[in-house]
Amino acid sequence: MAYYNHPPVDSELIKSLTARQNELQKQVVLQKPDFTLKVIAGCDSSFIGENILSVFVLLSYPDLEILEKVWHYGTIELPYVPGFLAFREAPNLLEAYKKLTQKPDLIMVDGHGISHPRRMGIASHLGVHLQKPTMGLAKEILVGKFEMPGPEQGSISPVLHRNEHIANAIRTKEKVKPVFASPGHLLDLETATKIALATTRKHKLPEPTRLADHYAEVFKAQVR
DNA sequence: GCGACAG
DNA sequence: ATCTTGTCGC
Numbered sequence: 647m648a649y650y651n652h653p654p655v656d657s658e659l660i661k662s663l664t665a666r667q668n669e670l671q672k673q674v675v676l677q678k679p680d681f682t683l684k685v686i687a688g689c690d691s692s693f694i695g696e697n698i699l700s701v702f703v704l705l706s707y708p709d710l711e712i713l714e715k716v717w718h719y720g721t722i723e724l725p726y727v728p729g730f731l732a733f734r735e736a737p738n739l740l741e742a743y744k745k746l747t748q749k750p751d752l753i754m755v756d757g758h759g760i761s762h763p764r765r766m767g768i769a770s771h772l773g774v775h776l777q778k779p780t781m782g783l784a785k786e787i788l789v790g791k792f793e794m795p796g797p798e799q800g801s802i803s804p805v806l807h808r809n810e811h812i813a814n815a816i817r818t819k820e821k822v823k824p825v826f827a828s829p830g831h832l833l834d835l836e837t838a839t840k841i842a843l844a845t846t847r848k849h850k851l852p853e854p855t856r857l858a859d860h861y862a863e864v865f866k867a868q869v870r
Numbered sequence: 871g872c873g874a875c876a877g
Numbered sequence: 878a879t880c881t882t883g884t885c886g887c
Binding site: 690691693726727728729731734735756757758761762763767768782784785786787788789826 | 874875876877
């Protein structure tokens, strides 16, 4: 019966989204960061039926004190299709971003950066739209293969796809499933990996993502 | 052709 | 992502 995990999607729509994504990809720049990290942002979205609630949390670095948190509640335009997450979530995330009174040096996005079929995960989309350094921090792998990193905290192993090193599987907490970090835009893999570890405290998820996750649930309860 | 598939 | 109960471990 359900031999396919995802809802059927109009192939013409997918074709057009793929074309747009490939155009945006040409703008992606991977490089050593040219900033000093003082303010880092985490963002995440949660859903309520046909609506989406996106959150941005700003943290100081390296103290990781909360500086500001904003959210935006909007309508979902498209269904979720693996590889096209950005077209579903980015519009609302960008609206939330506008509400920040100060801007971060780097944005950690829930999901992947270049560790994507066309090297264009949601973190890269946001980076290109905002022309800001971004990185992806995902709980599950999307594409590529990797060996499970050692059980000790800080252990890292490469995620390879078509012979390219596109992300790192990182054991942020001992004996806990690894997370996946990759650069989105204006960043490099090595730095994205370092930042994921440098912003991890008492939980598996680095603080920017964890707190964005948390507040997405808190604000969601308020909207209801 | 078959399986896999971020959030 | 969301729907959902109990349960194991620090």
